[in-house]
Amino acid sequence: xSDNNQEKSSFALIFAxxxxxxxxxxxxxxxxxxxxxxxxxxxxxxxLENYKVKMGNIAKLTYEKGFLPKNLCELYAQPIGYILIIxxxxxxxxxxxxxxxxxxxxxxxxxxxxxxxxxxxxxxxxIGVHILIVAAALATNKANKISLDGLLFRKRNxx
Numbered sequence: 475x476s477d478n479n480q481e482k483s484s485f486a487l488i489f490a491x492x493x494x495x496x497x498x499x500x501x502x503x504x505x506x507x508x509x510x511x512x513x514x515x516x517x518x519x520x521x522l523e524n525y526k527v528k529m530g531n532i533a534k535l536t537y538e539k540g541f542l543p544k545n546l547c548e549l550y551a552q553p554i555g556y557i558l559i560i561x562x563x564x565x566x567x568x569x570x571x572x573x574x575x576x577x578x579x580x581x582x583x584x585x586x587x588x589x590x591x592x593x594x595x596x597x598x599x600x601i602g603v604h605i606l607i608v609a610a611a612l613a614t615n616k617a618n619k620i621s622l623d624g625l626l627f628r629k630r631n632x633x
Contacts, residue, residue, distance in 0.1 A: 487617035494611035495565050495621070498578050501604060502562030509555030525555055540591030550588065557581055565611075568621020572612065579608040 512524040533551035537544040561581045564574035582604045589598040618624055 484617060487614050488619045491611060491614040491617045492620045494607055494614065495568060495571070495575075495618075498575070498604075498608055498611060499562045499566035502558045502565065502578060502581065504562075506555045506558030506560075506562060509558070529555065536588050536592065539593060540588065542588065542591050547588070550584070554585075568618060568623050569626075571618050571621055571623045572615055575608055575612050575615065579605055579612075582608065 507520070509528055510520040510522070510525045512519050512527070529551040530548075533544075533547040536542060536551075537547040540547075558581060561574065561578045565571070565578050568574070582601050586598050586601040586605070589601060592598075619628065
């Protein structure tokens with residue numbers, strides 16, 4: 475392959491990785507912030523009380539409709555909104571990107587565990603798609619140039 479084709483291929487991988495990371499970050503941050511929301515549009519509010527109510531309802535639905543124990547569902551529901559936001563920001567910034575993507579993938583996998591206990595299989599399949607996107611981001615991570623990792627730890631070509 476010529477140098478020009480290699481540069482085009484590298485350029486494509488750099489932006490493929492960036493787009494995947496941006497999608498993962500958007501999905502995680504959006505899902506996390508939504509846990510603090512009540513209402514919609516102009517009447518939407520974001521606060522800790524909304525979080526407590528929403529996460530209590532999610533935990534209740536999970537243990538009433540699934541087969542996980544109540545205390546486990548409640549314990550998981552308490553930090554998950556924060557975990558979603560932290561993992562999303564971590565992936566967005568791209569510092570220690572592989573670890574951030576692993577955290578994102580494990581976060582999605584943990585959501586899949588609860589969803590897999592529920593009678594509706596559609597949502598757990600969608601989480602599987604998210605995990606595939608994280609896997610694609612990990613597979614293209616060698617081309618991770620547009621991130622804090624890319625800026626801070628870039629290998630300089632002294633040719």
